[in-house]
Amino acid sequence: MDQGCIETVWRQESRRVLATLIRLLGDFDRAEEALNDAFLAATERWPQDGVPANPRAWLVSAGRFRAIDRMRRRSRFARIAGTLAVIEEGEMATTAEPIADDQLRLIFVCCHPELPPDAQVALTLRETCGLLTEEIAAAYLARPATIAQRIVRAKARIRDLALPYEVPEPKQMLQRLDAVLRTIYLIFNEGYAASHGETAVRVDLCAEAIRLARLLRGLLREPQSELEGLLALMLLNHARRNARTDPAGDIVLIADQDRSLWDRAAIAEGAHLAEAALRMRPLAGYAIEAAIAAAHATAPTAEATDWARIVGLYDLLAQADTSPVIALNRAVALAMRDGPEAGLGEIDALLAAGPLTGFRYAHAARADLLRRLGRRDAAREAYVAALELTQQGPERRFLERRLRALGSPPP
Amino acid sequence: MRYICLVHFDVQATIAAMSPAEQRQLDIDSLAYDEELKANGNLVVAEALQPPENVVLVRVRNGAMSATDGPFIETKEQLAGFVLIEARDLNDAVRIAAGIPLAKYGTIEVRAMYEIPQHEQPAG
Numbered sequence: 001m002d003q004g005c006i007e008t009v010w011r012q013e014s015r016r017v018l019a020t021l022i023r024l025l026g027d028f029d030r031a032e033e034a035l036n037d038a039f040l041a042a043t044e045r046w047p048q049d050g051v052p053a054n055p056r057a058w059l060v061s062a063g064r065f066r067a068i069d070r071m072r073r074r075s076r077f078a079r080i081a082g083t084l085a086v087i088e089e090g091e092m093a094t095t096a097e098p099i100a101d102d103q104l105r106l107i108f109v110c111c112h113p114e115l116p117p118d119a120q121v122a123l124t125l126r127e128t129c130g131l132l133t134e135e136i137a138a139a140y141l142a143r144p145a146t147i148a149q150r151i152v153r154a155k156a157r158i159r160d161l162a163l164p165y166e167v168p169e170p171k172q173m174l175q176r177l178d179a180v181l182r183t184i185y186l187i188f189n190e191g192y193a194a195s196h197g198e199t200a201v202r203v204d205l206c207a208e209a210i211r212l213a214r215l216l217r218g219l220l221r222e223p224q225s226e227l228e229g230l231l232a233l234m235l236l237n238h239a240r241r242n243a244r245t246d247p248a249g250d251i252v253l254i255a256d257q258d259r260s261l262w263d264r265a266a267i268a269e270g271a272h273l274a275e276a277a278l279r280m281r282p283l284a285g286y287a288i289e290a291a292i293a294a295a296h297a298t299a300p301t302a303e304a305t306d307w308a309r310i311v312g313l314y315d316l317l318a319q320a321d322t323s324p325v326i327a328l329n330r331a332v333a334l335a336m337r338d339g340p341e342a343g344l345g346e347i348d349a350l351l352a353a354g355p356l357t358g359f360r361y362a363h364a365a366r367a368d369l370l371r372r373l374g375r376r377d378a379a380r381e382a383y384v385a386a387l388e389l390t391q392q393g394p395e396r397r398f399l400e401r402r403l404r405a406l407g408s409p410p411p
Numbered sequence: 412m413r414y415i416c417l418v419h420f421d422v423q424a425t426i427a428a429m430s431p432a433e434q435r436q437l438d439i440d441s442l443a444y445d446e447e448l449k450a451n452g453n454l455v456v457a458e459a460l461q462p463p464e465n466v467v468l469v470r471v472r473n474g475a476m477s478a479t480d481g482p483f484i485e486t487k488e489q490l491a492g493f494v495l496i497e498a499r500d501l502n503d504a505v506r507i508a509a510g511i512p513l514a515k516y517g518t519i520e521v522r523a524m525y526e527i528p529q530h531e532q533p534a535g
Contacts, residue, residue, distance in 0.1 A: 029506050036499070040452055070447075132500035134412070134523075144523070148501040 006043055009055050014039070015130050017059045019102035023165055024064050028127070028155045031063075033070070038063035103128075104167045104219045107212075111180040112163050119154035120183045121190075122147050128215075129208050139205055140190065174224075180216065181230050181286070184209050188234050206238045228277035229286030235270035236293035239263040251398040255302035267297045288317040307337035324356050332365050340369040360389035364399065371406065380406050387411070413455065413524040414504035415495050419488040420517020422462060440512040448496065453507055459492035488517055 014035060021031035021038075038059040052058040110123040125131045125139075133151065137144040157163075168176040191205025213231040220227070243257035252258075271294040277287035292313045299305040314330035327350055335343020347366045356362040367382030380403065387399045387410065400410040420426075426434060441459070448454035463482035470477050482489060494511060498504035501523065508519040 029509075032503065032506060036451060036453075036503075126500075126502065132412075133502045134500055144501045148505055151502050152505060 003043070005051065006039065006046065009042070009051070009059075010039060011130070013056050013059060015106075015128060016056060016103060017063065018127065019106040020060050021063050021067070023102050023105060024060070025067050026165075028158070030067060030071075034063035034067040035059075037066035037070075041066065100219045101167055103215070105165045107180055107216060107219075108168060108176055109158060109163055109165055111176075111183045112158070113176075113179050114161055114163060115154050115157060117183070117186065119150050119157075120179075121186055122150045123154045124183055124212070125187065125205075125208065126151055129212065131208070174226075177224060177226060181213075181226055184212050184216075185230060185234075185286075187212070188238075192237060206234070206241070210234050210238060223280070224284075225277050225280035225282065225287050226284040227286075228273050228280065229284045229288070229290045232270045232273035232277055232290035233286055233293055235266045236274070236290060236297045239266035239270060239297060245394065249394055250401075251394050254296060259301070262297065267294075270294060271298050283316075283320070285317060285320050288313055288320070292317075305336070307333055311337050324350055324353070325359070325361075328356060328359075328362055328365060335369055340372045344369045344373070358389060360386050360395075363389065367402070371402070376406055380408050384411055412498060412500065412504075413495065414498055414501070415493055415522050415524065416504070416508045416511060417490055417520040417522065418492040418494070418511060418513050418517060419520060420491050420513055421487040422489065422491065424487070425516040437512055444510060444512055445494070447510075448494070448507065453496045453498060455495040455497055457492070457494040460490060463489045491517070 017038060018031055018035050021034045022028055025031045025034060041062040042055075042059065046052075107124070107128055110127055111120045115123065122136055125136050126133060131139075133148050134144045136142075137147045140147070187205050188209035191207075191209065210231070213227065213234060217223075217227055217231060240254070240257065240262050242263070243259070243261035244252060246252055270290065274287065274290035274294040277284065278291045280287065292310055295306050295310050295313070310333045311330065314326065314333055317326055318330060328347065331343045331346035331350065333343075334346060344366065347362065347369065350356050351362055351366070363382050363386035367379050367386055370376075370379035370382055383399050383403050383406070387396060387403070390396050390399060403410045426437075429437070445454060445457045448457070466480060466482050468479045468481065468483060470479075491513070494508075496504060496507055498507055501521070504521050504523075508514060508521045511519055513519070
């Protein structure tokens, strides 16, 4: 029994214990205080008494006991005395099912649609994943004070609006789950794109997002196609992480990636999940996106990619989601199936329609097709247009390399 | 991680306006909170400061020391004390700061400690 053991228990149990304490104590800050108390009690008692058989139940009970004790000492105010009575009478369930529900409650309240998206992300990463405020700030290249305020305000909003700490009713489940999945996907994409600046040492947000999706999957009683699809999509994209950049940190396109660097186990799991999700009804957008990612990831070579299937999946996706970004991706796939000319026509039409004119990938995709058609001047113009819209270091270097290959120096 | 909670408040507008019983209660609450933080393993050190009338400002310029009196910055809210704490992260520190009894009257500035990097001495 040493400090290392308590550290391990903290990593494994602290989020679960917190989730239950929030329910029992009715307040985030009080629960966090109680969680600290519980672990302090553990460092005092466990070295002598040994680790209890059920450390989680022990910690919940210790935290609750100390919270009540603390509130009694402060209970000069009648208001707190009332709360205290409620807490003391509250059920003390520490069996598996309510604990799972407490974790779900925590996820659903952190991703409540009444909270702004950036607050949902910060709150979820801190309370559900257990990241420190400073780690979240580093991951988002934000100041710790900004993230701290975001979390404080989100908690105040939860309190002020009295957002219920509960698992949504089946009727609302789909809609509320949608908000949770959007938050998880935001976290994943931030890690995946590392959208600002150079890549530096950052908390692995992709791994956190995948962990969250797995946790959620284990907690929900009914399988949900959105969640299965999202987990599959994230696994398949994350499986290619070691091949997406070269040792210098430059982008390697999927066609040029060394497929032996892909994580085969993750691809197998992702493809399996994607296939199952695609058969579930109602069909979820994430399931179709996952099936597209699976088609890429399971192709033995870039040339062997089943572009006809990918175009078909994009057609299906476009029925559910009329976003121009999906139409752009479909155009790129179409160019692979039917030749650059076909894709170029689609992209030109999309750009003429307006909403994609400020989207760097639209210009980069157009430039690539023009390059393949040998239209060097037009390609150069399109690469320059893409470059003007690009901030991120590795993406800029990629476009500059393409410009140099066309025989013209970057502007 | 370590954080310092700098307690600023307007002595004239708060303490001076309190009844002796209220002042006494504030003292009791402040000491009790220090004890609580100590019991929780959060407290490194907590001190209250004398009023800024007794401040001496010391500077060394071109090898010469000067000492002047008066508060460093003329504001209504003056530094009145500090609590150096050990907290899990910034939000944990904010939670602890919010429990400081004087937070009800003044402002607590929460700042993370900065570790001065150790530089190698140039050779020779």
